[in-house]
Amino acid sequence: MSTTMTSSGSSAAGGFRAPVTDQEWSKIGKWGGLCVLALVLVSLIGMPVGLDRRILIHPVLSLGYLSLLWIPLVMGSVVSRHIELEGVESPEPGGRELLAGALTGLIGGAGMAVFILALDNFNLRDPLVNWSPQLLELLTYGRGIGFGALAWILACVLLGLVGSAIHVVPAGLRRVVSHSFFGLLTFAVLEGAISDLSEGFGLEFLTDSIYAKRGGLTVVWSIVLAVLIGGVSMLTKGRLKAAKADYGALQGPERKRASRILFVSVALMTIILPLFLGTIMNELLANVGLFLLLALGLNIVVGLAGILDLGYVAFFAVGGYTTAVLTSPDSPFFAPELHFAVTLVIVVVFAGIVGLVIGAPVIRMRGDYLAIVTLGFGEIIRLLFMSDWLKPYFGGAQGITNVPGVDLGFVVIKGTDPRSVFYLVLVFCALAIYISWRLQASRLGRAWMAIREDEKVAEAMGINTVNAKLLAFVVGAVLASFSGAVMVAKVGSVFPNSFMILVSIIILVVVIVGGMGNIAGVLVGSFVLIGILGGPRQPGLLHEFQSFKLLIYGALLVYMMLQRPEGLVPSARRSQELHQEEFLQDVWLKGEEHEQEEHEAELHAAEAGGSEPDEGSGS
Amino acid sequence: MSGDGEQTVDRTSSEERVALLEFREVNTHYGAVHILKDVNLAIYPGELVCLLGGNASGKTTTLKTLLGMVAPTSGEVVLKGEVVNDKPISYRVENGVTMVPENRRLFKRLTVKENLILGAYLRSDKDGIEADLQYVFELFPRVEERLSQKAGTLSGGEQQMVAIGRALMSQPTVLLMDEPSMGLAPALVQQNFDLIQQINEEGMAVFMVEQNANMALSIADRGWVLQTGMVVLDDTAESLLANPEMRAAYLGEA
Numbered sequence: 001m002s003t004t005m006t007s008s009g010s011s012a013a014g015g016f017r018a019p020v021t022d023q024e025w026s027k028i029g030k031w032g033g034l035c036v037l038a039l040v041l042v043s044l045i046g047m048p049v050g051l052d053r054r055i056l057i058h059p060v061l062s063l064g065y066l067s068l069l070w071i072p073l074v075m076g077s078v079v080s081r082h083i084e085l086e087g088v089e090s091p092e093p094g095g096r097e098l099l100a101g102a103l104t105g106l107i108g109g110a111g112m113a114v115f116i117l118a119l120d121n122f123n124l125r126d127p128l129v130n131w132s133p134q135l136l137e138l139l140t141y142g143r144g145i146g147f148g149a150l151a152w153i154l155a156c157v158l159l160g161l162v163g164s165a166i167h168v169v170p171a172g173l174r175r176v177v178s179h180s181f182f183g184l185l186t187f188a189v190l191e192g193a194i195s196d197l198s199e200g201f202g203l204e205f206l207t208d209s210i211y212a213k214r215g216g217l218t219v220v221w222s223i224v225l226a227v228l229i230g231g232v233s234m235l236t237k238g239r240l241k242a243a244k245a246d247y248g249a250l251q252g253p254e255r256k257r258a259s260r261i262l263f264v265s266v267a268l269m270t271i272i273l274p275l276f277l278g279t280i281m282n283e284l285l286a287n288v289g290l291f292l293l294l295a296l297g298l299n300i301v302v303g304l305a306g307i308l309d310l311g312y313v314a315f316f317a318v319g320g321y322t323t324a325v326l327t328s329p330d331s332p333f334f335a336p337e338l339h340f341a342v343t344l345v346i347v348v349v350f351a352g353i354v355g356l357v358i359g360a361p362v363i364r365m366r367g368d369y370l371a372i373v374t375l376g377f378g379e380i381i382r383l384l385f386m387s388d389w390l391k392p393y394f395g396g397a398q399g400i401t402n403v404p405g406v407d408l409g410f411v412v413i414k415g416t417d418p419r420s421v422f423y424l425v426l427v428f429c430a431l432a433i434y435i436s437w438r439l440q441a442s443r444l445g446r447a448w449m450a451i452r453e454d455e456k457v458a459e460a461m462g463i464n465t466v467n468a469k470l471l472a473f474v475v476g477a478v479l480a481s482f483s484g485a486v487m488v489a490k491v492g493s494v495f496p497n498s499f500m501i502l503v504s505i506i507i508l509v510v511v512i513v514g515g516m517g518n519i520a521g522v523l524v525g526s527f528v529l530i531g532i533l534g535g536p537r538q539p540g541l542l543h544e545f546q547s548f549k550l551l552i553y554g555a556l557l558v559y560m561m562l563q564r565p566e567g568l569v570p571s572a573r574r575s576q577e578l579h580q581e582e583f584l585q586d587v588w589l590k591g592e593e594h595e596q597e598e599h600e601a602e603l604h605a606a607e608a609g610g611s612e613p614d615e616g617s618g619s
Numbered sequence: 620m621s622g623d624g625e626q627t628v629d630r631t632s633s634e635e636r637v638a639l640l641e642f643r644e645v646n647t648h649y650g651a652v653h654i655l656k657d658v659n660l661a662i663y664p665g666e667l668v669c670l671l672g673g674n675a676s677g678k679t680t681t682l683k684t685l686l687g688m689v690a691p692t693s694g695e696v697v698l699k700g701e702v703v704n705d706k707p708i709s710y711r712v713e714n715g716v717t718m719v720p721e722n723r724r725l726f727k728r729l730t731v732k733e734n735l736i737l738g739a740y741l742r743s744d745k746d747g748i749e750a751d752l753q754y755v756f757e758l759f760p761r762v763e764e765r766l767s768q769k770a771g772t773l774s775g776g777e778q779q780m781v782a783i784g785r786a787l788m789s790q791p792t793v794l795l796m797d798e799p800s801m802g803l804a805p806a807l808v809q810q811n812f813d814l815i816q817q818i819n820e821e822g823m824a825v826f827m828v829e830q831n832a833n834m835a836l837s838i839a840d841r842g843w844v845l846q847t848g849m850v851v852l853d854d855t856a857e858s859l860l861a862n863p864e865m866r867a868a869y870l871g872e873a
Contacts, residue, residue, distance in 0.1 A: 443740070446729075450737050453726035460686060460720060462712035462741040462789070 027082055028100050032107025035075040035156070039108055040115050042067055046130035047548060048138050054544045055216030056188035062216075063544060064138065072108045072156040076101035076163025097164045105160020112139070112156065113149035120145050175237065176230045183229035188217050189532075192541055193281055200276025274422050283418040284531060286490065287538040289425030290483050292526040294503075295510045296432040296519070297479030302508065303517030304445060305472035306452025307363070308371040310504050311378025315477040317499035318354045319484025321385060322347045324400040324494040325393075331400050333393045340406040340489060347481050355477030356470065363469045366455070378504050386496035399495035406489050415490045424489075428482045436519050439475070448472055449517075502536045509553050513560050515567025524569050529553070637700050638663055639793045639824050640685060640716060645694035647677075647684055647848075654680045656848040657694070662793055662826050667819040669835040669856075670828045671869055672845035678828040679721070681845070682795050685826070686718050687711050713741050715792035722802050723782040727771030731762060731781050734770050738788030748788070755784040758818075776807045783814065794818065796827035800834065812838050832869040836860050844869065 042048070052064030061069075080097035116139050124131045140148025166174055187194065187210075195207040210221045217225065250258050274282050294316060301309045325331045326343045338346075358377050362370055385394050394400065405414025406424060413420040439445045447468045450458040459465050488494045506529070514525020533549050534540030545552060560567065638661040647655040654677045662668055672678050683689040684696060687708040695702045698714055717738075726734050735755060739748045756763040759780040765773060770781055779799070786794055799815060800808040808831065816838045819825045829835035836842055836856045844852035844865065852865060859865050 446733060446737055447740065449729055449733070450726050450740075453728055454724055456688075457720050457724045457726070458737075459688065459708060460712075460718050461737055461785075462709035463737075464707070464709060 024096075024100060028079055028103050028107070031075050031079040031082075032104045032111075035072055035104060035108030035160075036111030036115075038071045038075075039068055039112050042071065043115065043135060043139070044128055044130050045548070045551065046135075049130065049132070049134050050547065051544050052138060054542075055212070055214060056185075057222050058212035058214060058216035058218055060219060063542075069155070069159060072105045072159040073163040075104050075108060076160030077166050078163075079104045079160075080164030080167045097168050098161060101160040101162075101164020102157050103160070105156040105158065105163075106153065108160065109153035109156030112152040116140060116145060116148050116152065172234075172237070176233050179233035180226040180230040183233075184217070184222060184226050187225055188222075190541060191215060191217075196278045196281045197273075197276060199278065270426065271423075274419055277419075279418055282422050284538075284540065286418045286422040286425055287535055288526055288531045289422060289429050290487050290490075291507065291510060291530040291535055292429050292523065293425065293432055293483040293486075294480050294507045295514070295522045295526050296429070296436055297476040297483070298507050299511050299517065299519070299522045300436060300439065300448075300479070301472050301476035302511055303522075304440065304452065305448040305469055307469060307472060308367070309374045309473070309476070310371050310501075310508070311358070311374035311376065311381070312476070312480060312507055313499045313501065313503040314358065314378045314381035315351050315355065315480035316484040316487075316503065317381050317385060317496075318351050318477075319347050319481025320488040320494045320498070321394060321400070321484075322350045322481070323485040323488045324403050327489070328400050328403040330402040332391075332395050337404075340485075344482075344485060347485050348478050351477045351481030352474050355474040359470045359473035359477075363466060363473065375501070375504075378501055382496050382499045382501075385499070394496075397496060399493055401493040403488050403492050403494065405492070413489065415492055418490075421486070421490045425486055428486060432479050432482070433519055433523075435475070435479075440517075440519070444468065444471065452517075498537070500536065506530075506536050506553065509557055513556060513568060515569045518567060518569055521567045521569035525567070528568065529556075636663055638697065639699060640826070641695075641697040642681075642684075643695040643697060645684060645691045645696065647680055647689055648692045649680075654848050655684065655691070658845075658848070658850055660843060660850070662824055664792065664824055665819070665822055666841065667816070667825045667839050668827075668841045668843070669839040670826070670843050670845060671830075671832045671835065671859075673869075675847075676845040677848040678845055679797060680848075682718060682797050682826075682828055685711075685795055686716060709741055712789055712791075715790065716795065717786040717789045717791035717793075718795040718797065719782050719786045719799065721797040723775075723778045725770035725773075725778055725781055725785070728769055730767050731770055731773070732766045734781055734785050735762075735788050738785035739790075741789065747790075751788055751790065755787055758787075759784055775803050776810060779803065779807070779811055780814070783818065787818075791823065793824040793826060796825060796829075798829060799827055800829065800831050808834065832865075833860075 047067040048064040050064070051067055052062045054063040055061070056063055056066060080101045116136065119131065119136045119139070136148075139152070141151065166178070169177075191211055195204075195211060198204060198207045210217060210225070212218050247255075247258055274285060277285070294312070297315075298309065298312050301307050301312070323340070323343050325334060326336055326338045326346060327340060329335055329337055358374075362373050362377065365373060384390055386397055388396060390396070405412045407413075411420060413424050415421065439448075447458065447463045450461065450463060451465050451468060455465055487498075491498075510525040510529050511522055512525075513529060514523070515521025530538070530540060532541045533545055533552060534543060539546060640660075640662045642658050642660040645655055645658045646653070658677075658681065660670075660681070670678055670681060680689060684691055687696075687703070687706065687710075691704060696704055698706075698711060698716065703711060703714075726737065729737070735752060736748070739751065742748055761777055762780050762784055765777060765781075770778065773781065783794075796815065799811055803811055812834055815825055815827065819838075827835060827839075836859055839856040841855050842852075842859045843850050844859070852859060852862065854862070
């Protein structure tokens with residue numbers, strides 16, 4: 001502790017600590033430049049104009065503006081974090097970080113100002129579709145170039161400053177502020193879901209006052225909510241972690257009981273909640289369920305067995321078409337009009353056979369080759385259903401229509417009643433989760449993981465790798481075919497174009513973003529991606545994002561690969577490892593300056609008081 | 620661990636006993652390339668034998684043929700008196716042949732325990748597996764400490780222990796080791812060979828393929844030298860160490 005004091009003391013005595021060193025200039029330049037690029041790119045792909053109609057806080061902030069404003073905030077935060085790491089010798093927070101953040105924002109704002117001038121003076125509408133007067137109008141708030149340019153510079157500097165300040169303020173404050181910020185954002189973004197839910201509970205008066213008529217939170221309520229969330233965050237500080245630790249510390253039968261209570265309450269929630277939701281939300285949940293079912297299947301193939309299957313949609317299509325042919329009276333060639341339950345058995349058999357037929361030649365390949373071949377098979381299946389050759393059997397591009405819903409005797413499950421569809425999907429998802437869970441811990445699951453890790457060695461252990469991989473393929477195929485069957489019963493028709501390659505890719509993204517080989521991860525992944533952003537054709541909560549969905553998917557994928565390759569929900573074991581590594585690194589950095597005893601004392605302090613041991617007392 | 624290992628090892632009369640694993644005039648081809656040429660080998664219970672040779676002499680192919688990853692084009696692979704040419708790997712593993720692969724090659728993202736359990740993949744006797752886990756812990760106390768850690772996070776020496784432990788989990792009577800010293804720090808190489816010797820002293824036959832001829836011969840009973848797919852020397856370890864030709868070619872003496 002004493003050494004740090006003297007070092008900072010001497011620099012203070014020496015008058016002025018060089019505010020920004022050479023290396024940091026280049027960092028500021030780099031992130032500032034990136035900030036400009038991101039701002040201009042987002043503007044030119046039409047996000048601000050396209051999303052302007054969705055209002056988050058009425059009348060101040062629309063989703064369109066938010067699509068730009070987060071950029072300087074994040075860049076400011078990133079740049080100050082980088083500098084903080086460079087300045088290890090003086091860990092106490094200082095003006096340097098703030099300056100760096102503000103400068104980054106300034107570069108971004110200046111770039112925006114230049115962009116506004118360019119928008120006004122040149123017409124590049126020909127190559128750039130969104131180079132439009134509306135964009136200019138939006139960027140200048142309709143008050144002229146001068147005001148717009150100045151406003152952007154100021155706003156970006158401010159946001160850069162705020163972004164960097166996040167790393168300067170004490171950890172407690174940072175926590176509260178970020179919680180209320182993200183909480184508020186959640187309230188604004190999930191407006192549809194929240195008002196739907198409150199309507200179901202007869203609490204419309206509450207949401208009517210929180211949300212403005214044209215959509216978006218009112219200013220007053222934004223402040224109230226922010227304060228409320230902040231308060232809750234302050235009150236619950238450490239509680240969640242403690243509860244988690246308590247749960248983790250439970251042993252034997254107690255642990256079992258706790259997990260059972262947790263499981264039952266979650267299950268009850270998923271069963272009861274949809275009763276209070278409206279049609280749109282239930283439709284959304286049903287879609288999430290359908291994709292969850294697909295993702296769970298793909299998770300077995302990719303996540304457990306490590307077979308990168310890019311043609312997974314093929315099995316979805318097989319399930320869908322089998323159901324349509326067997327149940328619809330309008331099936332062109334063969335229309336036995338069977339009941340859904342009977343169909344399901346045949347669907348399983350069929351999907352299994354197709355899984356074997358596609359799997360057998362493909363499974364002997366490795367890595368890239370396998371990915372490309374499966375991609376091909378996925379397309380082949382779709383093209384076959386589309387072809388004139390098979391048109392007499394599957395209806396070609398016109399598909400098969402008039403597929404009846406699922407008649408359970410007391411109720412008919414069909415698309416017009418999405419709640420019933422949701423419950424049907426729920427049953428299948430529960431089944432799929434149970435199967436995945438049991439398989440993961442089984443001998444077969446271990447064999448799959450061994451093959452994923454090192455196929456040759458797995459073979460040397462005596463594992464029949466070809467059979468194990470084929471089995472993974474078949475299990476995945478069956479789960480996907482369930483999803484296809486339910487989807488067709490829900491929609492009431494089936495067309496080859498519902499089985500584009502994009503479906504395969506989106507399911508893969510769900511699995512990767514959620515966390516490969518992890519059931520909870522796949523659950524979170526499908527809720528976040530399909531629920532909020534939407535599926536390939538199904539709108540999510542942010543249906544305004546429809547046209548930018550793929551961009552966001554791509555950006556998310558790149559970000560995840562760089563920053564969190566283990567997915568949104570890594571297994572507990574993995575995150576613990578990461579945590580430990582970070583912690584050890586901290587200790588190592590500090591160990592350079594401290595004596596061994598102090599070092600140990602710190603270790604104890606850190607264990608007792610959270611991640612930043614001397615942030616509070618040191619400065 | 621095994622019935623074969625418990626009988627007293629009498630190395631002088633090994634010729635009279637049934638070989639655990641044997642090559643009779645084995646030839647192997649990769650496409651048109653002739654790798655192993657009329658190779659004869661025999662590994663007897665309780666022996667520690669090594670196969671030496673330079674790069675591309677066919678050492679690893681020999682191992683792969685013994686385990687069944689590569690099929691011989693002619694000749695016989697004999698396991699405890701039975702010709703196993705067309706038997707799958709799993710059959711040989713079940714009958715006591717296990718390989719410790721080159722560079723250890725653990726399942727890096729699985730835990731140490733999962734790695735060990737996978738070694739017993741073909742077994743279904745839960746109690747036996749548990750007992751053998753305890754045996755591995757006895758042999759390598761360090762492995763027990765690391766049980767829930769991911770195998771990829773272990774040090775090189777610890778990984779070697781897990782690799783050997785994983786192989787022992789299948790209750791082998793003969794352990795095939797592919798370059799056990801490869802990729803280990805010099806200090807660990809000695810420790811590693813001590814380990815191999817220790818396992819052998821417990822009664823396990825060990826067949827190792829090794830580049831480090833000096834080290835390997837210092838603990839081995841017998842050795843073969845392979846050159847471009849042919850066995851050029853077949854002798855006891857002592858006489859191989861004393862052989863001037865051998866010293867010039869493989870033991871680093873000009």
